[in-house]
Amino acid sequence: MAKILIVEDEMSIRSFLKINLQRNDFQVIEAENGEEGIRLAQIDPPDVAILDVMLPGIDGFKVCEILRKDYPNMGIIILTARTQDIDKIMGLEFGADDYMVKPFNPSELVLRIKAILRRMESNLNEGKSTILSGSFKLDTYSQKVYKNDEEIDVTPKEYMLMKIFIESEDKAFSRDELLDLVWGYNFVGDSKIVDVNIRRLRAKIEDDPSSPVFIETVWGRGYRWKKN
Structure with missing residues (x-):
């Protein structure tokens, strides 16, 4: 319960x-x-x-x-x-x-x-495994994110965004696609929630969040993950 x-x-x-x-x-x-x-x-x-x-x-x-x-x-x-x-x-x-x-x-x-x-x-039911992308590692069992083997404190939504991006490197996702994948098809809120979480995630993983190199903005489309 x-x-x-x-x-x-x-x-x-x-x-x-x-x-x-x-x-x-x-x-x-x-x-x-x-x-x-x-x-x-x-x-x-x-x-x-x-x-x-x-x-x-x-x-x-x-x-x-x-x-x-x-x-x-x-x-x-x-x-x-x-x-x-x-x-x-x-x-x-x-x-x-x-x-x-x-x-x-x-x-x-x-x-x-x-x-x-x-x-x-x-x-939690995904099973224990690791996803790698450059200096990043995702532990899907514990839902933890590491950069250069140092843990980054992320929220569940930020973890899901990382997982979606890294599993589809270089794929451009629209805001609506990310909204459906992370918040669900029945989510009734504003799509600004995607931008807010992307900005918050960039602040945690980018060396310079004002000039992101991992989560790129695709103008007119949305966002994509760039492996470095």
């Missing part, structure tokens, strides 16, 4: 989410503020964390940043009542896998949670 952490300060919303998730056979733990959410996650890490942005004390973005750093394989969904693109982008920058704007259909939230869990399970 997958474990879901809800961090939401409004009790009515928290209870509503808990009831709907339990009806779908999820184990639910809940917190009313960011500090409590982090404490509960440290005691017993959940499979997926659902974080409201507007929390008392530290906000959902900071909670997301802390959880992503400590638990790189945890699924994270940001909830926000705001509609500005900057809030969506900020959530993705801090490491969220997905976001939903309030009000939303709880059935859609359940579908997105299940999609994240399927991707996590698929990655």
Whole structure:
């Protein structure tokens, strides 16, 4: 049974989410503020964390940043009542896998949670093997990325992007193709999520992210991996 952490300060919303998730056979733990959410996650890490942005004390973005750093394989969904693109982008920058704007259909939230869990399970079931490309090595069993034998801290989405690129060196992928392959065909969000994750990944693997040599921009198309 997958474990879901809800961090939401409004009790009515928290209870509503808990009831709907339990009806779908999820184990639910809940917190009313960011500090409590982090404490509960440290005691017993959940499979997926659902974080409201507007929390008392530290906000959902900071909670997301802390959880992503400590638990790189945890699924994270940001909830926000705001509609500005900057809030969506900020959530993705801090490491969220997905976001939903309030009000939303709880059935859609359940579908997105299940999609994240399927991707996590698929990655774990790939079996132990290594993928090499120049100075890079991907361990598909542990989902770790190494450059010159030094581990690079990547999120699950960043790992999936690396794997897709390296397995198809020199192939140009459109943003829509990457969106389908990494976030799934049912993803309803903005395609900007691809650019955000590419930018974040470049900052980790490129010697000079402003002049990338591994993940190239293909103007009018998208991105491709250039083996060096």
